Amino acid sequence: MPTFWNCLSKVIDDNLYVFGGFTNETTNHNFYVLNLKTKEWKVYESNIFKNLDAVTQNQNTLIEEKNGFYIIDEYKMFYLDLKTNSIKQYKNKLSKHYPGKFILNDTVYGIFESKTDPKYNFIFEKYPLKKHITNVNDFIVLDQIYYEDRTELYFTISVIFMLLVITIYLIITKKYWFISLIYNTPFIYSIKKDKLFYKGKLVSVLNNYDRLLLEKQILSKNNFFPLSDLNDLFSDCKQQDTMDVLIKRRETKLNGFIKTIAAVSGLSPEKICAFKKHDSDKRIKEIQILPNAITYI
Incomplete structure (x- = not known):
């Protein structure tokens, strides 16, 4: 397991999910799962981290929920479901951009551009994010797998490689x-x-x-x-x-x-x-x- 920081984690059932942040001074694009019963780590690769910098660079953009996280990226809102390995994008966009924001529970605290008060260019505001989701079922499931288990693939490649080595050895020695x-x-x-x-x-x-x-x-x-x-x-x-x-x-x-x-x-x-x-x-x-x-x- 590599050393990384500013990462995110969540326990669901018997698994600890660790992702995001940085490792070796580079953005962490891998996904780590620790089985709390067997104490075994599995490493996955995730394309979604390469597309959403909010996940990897700033954990204040995520709202923790039962089986995953809500993700804020610009005006778009996503739901990252760790249990079903899926990510959803809600159809409606947020009414506010997120400069200087901080998310606590399900509320954004931040300094936003003011369009109503001519005396001020920016104003400190807070608002609940979930109020912008008028229908929790109004989303699009992105055509992306949230994480892909490569353990079986690597095992298969290792077996094929070993069989290839054995075959070459037998061909040479048992021609x-x-x-x-x-x-x-x-x-x-x-x-x-x-x-x-x-x-x-x-x-x-x-x-x-x-x-x-x-x-x-x-x-x-x-x-x-x-x-x-x-x-x-x-x-x-x-x-x-x-x-x-x-x-x-x-x-x-x-x-x-x-x-x-x-x-x-x-x-x-x-x-x-x-x-x-x-x-x-x-x-x-x-x-x-x-x-x-x-x-x-």
């Missing part, structure tokens, strides 16, 4: 987990980084042959391709391998890949490597690695 959710595949293979992720976590047990298998699948655009295409991956350029040796080495590497992926994910061998015969040539056996379970990015 591949998010991508896995988006594509609905447990495995994500980063082509640029040459790394495999399972549900956002790096699979660090892959060897070079495992990566070659995945890269071969990338070249096939995640479709089935002939199993024999893998032979070149496992051939030894230093020696002439027979077909039986190549096939045996290929099967060994495939089984090793299947065991690695199964250990990480718990998938069955059939879901790790799918096999089928070629549609037109049944002699050709085809393979697809991690069908419907991997996305390459």
Whole structure:
């Protein structure tokens, strides 16, 4: 709560309303409410204080009433209702301007310009304000909210900001987990980084042959391709391998890949490597690695 002076206050039910005056050598445009039961302050912003200097600069222009204050501003009269958060402007104008005035209860005491006595330019007078209100219901409700509770707004902004921070953190630290959710595949293979992720976590047990298998699948655009295409991956350029040796080495590497992926994910061998015969040539056996379970990015 800031330090301010020349302010106005009123207790209505369980709330203390404090407004007007000055704070830090500037006009106070805020509105403060103290819950007398919980001892908690709430701060509101009010546009009406910016328009009515009488409220903020001179408390003698206000007449206290049951649920608020009557406000005198030039020839106009307003009623500031603290309970319904509204401000009314009465249609009839006051008959006297207010220079040098002082309000006590509902009566103005002041030095007013004299128009009836030629001997004097000014005269001291007093008159009840309420006698000028011929009809208490003859008013216009201004199209202004007297005060607007920003507490909920600030809380909402704080929650949105925290959610934004958490989201950014998760996107940065859980990037591949998010991508896995988006594509609905447990495995994500980063082509640029040459790394495999399972549900956002790096699979660090892959060897070079495992990566070659995945890269071969990338070249096939995640479709089935002939199993024999893998032979070149496992051939030894230093020696002439027979077909039986190549096939045996290929099967060994495939089984090793299947065991690695199964250990990480718990998938069955059939879901790790799918096999089928070629549609037109049944002699050709085809393979697809991690069908419907991997996305390459």
